[in-house]
Amino acid sequence: MAAIDNQQDDCLDFSLGKRDTLVIDRRYETLSIVNDFIIGFLFLIGSIFFFYSATETAGVWLFVIGSAQLLIRPSIRLAHNIHIKKLGGKNWDM
Numbered sequence: 001m002a003a004i005d006n007q008q009d010d011c012l013d014f015s016l017g018k019r020d021t022l023v024i025d026r027r028y029e030t031l032s033i034v035n036d037f038i039i040g041f042l043f044l045i046g047s048i049f050f051f052y053s054a055t056e057t058a059g060v061w062l063f064v065i066g067s068a069q070l071l072i073r074p075s076i077r078l079a080h081n082i083h084i085k086k087l088g089g090k091n092w093d094m
Contacts, residue, residue, distance in 0.1 A: 028080035035072050042066035 011025045042062045049059030 028076055032073055032076045035069060035076065039066050039069045042069065 012027050043066045046059040046062030046066065049055035049062065
């Protein structure tokens with residue numbers, strides 16, 4: 001599976017075979033959305049783990065990992081803004 005970076009359209013194209021191509025538009029926004037789903041999943045599972053004393057430590061670790069991931073979102077937005085400035089394009093809001 002080869003990735004072709006199309007910077008003008010801010011999308012990624014993945015060849016899935018001879019005729020199929022997966023296109024991810026607005027890659028930075030998509031990455032941010034995927035990150036938000038992962039954060040939500042980690043906090044949900046961590047919350048459920050707090051119901052049982054046997055899984056309480058694992059729940060704490062999921063909260064720590066989820067909290068660290070909350071720092072990823074502004075990093076994605078910063079990378080997006082720096083990427084656009086480097087290309088000389090206009091700044092888009094996420």
